[in-house]
Amino acid sequence: MSLSLTWNTAQRVLLQLRRDPRTLVMLIVLPPGLTWLFQYLFAEAPVPPTGPIFNTIGPRIMGLFPLILMFLITSITMLRERLSGTLERLMVGPTGKADVILGYALAFGLVATVQAIAMTAWSVWPLGLEIAAGPWRLGVVMVLDALVGTALGLLASAIARTEFQAVQMMPLAIIPQLLLAGLFIDRTDMPKALEYFSDVLPISYSIDAVNSLLAGDGGAILAPVAILVVFIAVSLVLGAMTLRRRTA
Amino acid sequence: MIPHMKNSEAGAAAISIRALHVIRGGIEVLPHIDLDVPRGQIVGLLGPSGGGKTTLMRAIVGAQIVAGGSVEVLGHPAGSPTLRSRIGYVTQAPSVYLDLTARENIAYFAKTVGVGADGVAATLEHIGLNDTANRPVSNLSDGQRSRVSLGAALVGDPELLVLDEPTVGLDPVLRRDLWDLFHTLRDAGKTLLVSSHVMDEARRCDRLVVLRHGTILADDTFAHILADTGTDNADAAFLALTDRNAA
Numbered sequence: 001m002s003l004s005l006t007w008n009t010a011q012r013v014l015l016q017l018r019r020d021p022r023t024l025v026m027l028i029v030l031p032p033g034l035t036w037l038f039q040y041l042f043a044e045a046p047v048p049p050t051g052p053i054f055n056t057i058g059p060r061i062m063g064l065f066p067l068i069l070m071f072l073i074t075s076i077t078m079l080r081e082r083l084s085g086t087l088e089r090l091m092v093g094p095t096g097k098a099d100v101i102l103g104y105a106l107a108f109g110l111v112a113t114v115q116a117i118a119m120t121a122w123s124v125w126p127l128g129l130e131i132a133a134g135p136w137r138l139g140v141v142m143v144l145d146a147l148v149g150t151a152l153g154l155l156a157s158a159i160a161r162t163e164f165q166a167v168q169m170m171p172l173a174i175i176p177q178l179l180l181a182g183l184f185i186d187r188t189d190m191p192k193a194l195e196y197f198s199d200v201l202p203i204s205y206s207i208d209a210v211n212s213l214l215a216g217d218g219g220a221i222l223a224p225v226a227i228l229v230v231f232i233a234v235s236l237v238l239g240a241m242t243l244r245r246r247t248a
Numbered sequence: 249m250i251p252h253m254k255n256s257e258a259g260a261a262a263i264s265i266r267a268l269h270v271i272r273g274g275i276e277v278l279p280h281i282d283l284d285v286p287r288g289q290i291v292g293l294l295g296p297s298g299g300g301k302t303t304l305m306r307a308i309v310g311a312q313i314v315a316g317g318s319v320e321v322l323g324h325p326a327g328s329p330t331l332r333s334r335i336g337y338v339t340q341a342p343s344v345y346l347d348l349t350a351r352e353n354i355a356y357f358a359k360t361v362g363v364g365a366d367g368v369a370a371t372l373e374h375i376g377l378n379d380t381a382n383r384p385v386s387n388l389s390d391g392q393r394s395r396v397s398l399g400a401a402l403v404g405d406p407e408l409l410v411l412d413e414p415t416v417g418l419d420p421v422l423r424r425d426l427w428d429l430f431h432t433l434r435d436a437g438k439t440l441l442v443s444s445h446v447m448d449e450a451r452r453c454d455r456l457v458v459l460r461h462g463t464i465l466a467d468d469t470f471a472h473i474l475a476d477t478g479t480d481n482a483d484a485a486f487l488a489l490t491d492r493n494a495a
Contacts, residue, residue: 008359012345012352019347019384085343089400092309094332095360245327246313248272 001098009095009103010110013077017111023073027115031065032122038062039127055130056214059138060183062123063206066116066146068174074108074153075166082157087243097243104154105236112146133218141209141221144228148202151235158242177203182211202231261320262287262408262439263308268317270303270462277303278462281317285441285455290434292453293443294486300462301443302340305410308441309337322407333361336401340412342393343400346386350377350396353385354403361404368403374429375399391418398426402433409433409440415449427452447482458489465489 042053081087120139123129131138160166181203187195198204205224212220263285270278277300285291293301306312307319310327319326344353355368372381375395415423430440450456450470458466466473466489477488
């Protein structure tokens with residue numbers, strides 16, 4: 001792999017995104033919009049003794065927005081590259097597998113970062129989300145959630161054969177995580193088999209990190225954050241390995 | 249079957265294929281191919297659709313998983329890293345980014361082979377897309393799209409061009425212009441392997457390889473093939489070769 005070839009692909013992917021303003025607006029505006037909707041949902045509900053519901057459930061839910069959006073958009077964009085013949089053309093030339101995957105990861109990673117920061121900033125300031133352990137820590141977790149979505153999306157594009165199938169990957173990859181990540185019941189209270197399963201799901205660690213933040217323990221997010229980073233790195237390596245110079 | 253001309257000098261052939269065997273989806277697409285493509289010539293790969301032309305080209309550029317045999321390209325095994333910037337490959341369907349302009353597409357592929365803006369401008373001139381260079385490819389006609397795809401392969405100034413049906417769907421004027429371009433490239437010392445199912449393009453090639461059902465029916469100059477089959481046009485020659493092979 002080479003830095004200039006990776007950056008060449010990243011620039012091209014960003015240029016393609018710029019040509020598609022609707023997608024860009026959806027990526028940046030939708031997560032804050034959904035967060036606002038979630039906050040408004042509880043506007044007239046009685047405030048429980050643990051504090052406003054938006055403060056306790058909001059941060060746990062928020063991470064899902066960038067994750068799902070980035071997963072969907074990355075998997076379909078990468079699948080188009082695979083199906084349009086442009087990937088075959090790149091693989092015949094000097095561009096490496098890692099250049100393609102990292103180029104995509106870099107371009108979508110930039111968008112994911114902007115998206116997650118916009119969403120977190122919006123929730124903290126206009127919407128009044130209180131994070132005692134520091135909103136920037138929540139921002140870090142949200143950015144990682146968006147990057148997990150990107151990395152999983154790149155990987156999912158290898159399994160899907162058509163765009164139709166790529167869309168079906170979303171409920172397959174996301175809904176089980178949503179159920180098992182500890183949103184509805186503490187992971188330690190789940191049946192053992194499900195608890196072990198939840199141990200390999202990235203969202204579990206995102207929720208663990210948010211739970212620590214809500215408990216006011218900023219230092220405790222280090223371990224789950226590290227696991228998320230490893231998860232992203234492994235997914236990207238696996239994604240690059242699914243590319244083939246030679247195909248049947 | 250006409251025995252194909254062997255290149256006596258080692259390294260004289262741009263492409264040298266021995267006992268190539270390819271299976272795709274459980275079907276034997278190429279049972280056994282021996283072929284030499286000489287350097288500095290335009291070699292036409294002719295034959296009906298489904299005859300194995302694309303599979304053979306993919307094997308040459310190193311994109312095809314092969315079951316056996318050897319494919320040497322410019323003195324290296326097909327798919328070698330050293331070949332990646334020396335071969336230009338154009339797939340049958342234009343493989344370019346529809347949301348980018350012609351210039352952006354060619355500039356992107358140019359950077360993959362270390363070519364800058366000057367090379368991009370020269371290539372746009374070559375393929376006659378200067379006037380439409382700044383429009384998204386999705387707004388271009390099929391013929392213009394396939395020329396963008398060709399430009400993306402030409403921009404690196406490769407020694408060997410492997411072109412899969414580059415003139416399909418083009419009007420006669422554009423076809424003539426493209427063939428003029430191919431001849432210019434050949435005269436500059438490049439080797440071109442051009443597939444077509446339009447037999448009429450045979451006379452524009454230096455040599456012809458006729459492929460049907462994964463078997464080479466002929467590998468010779470157009471004049472020799474006409475003389476050998478006792479015919480006076482490409483279609484008749486192809487039919488004669490087919491009948492002879494079936495007998």
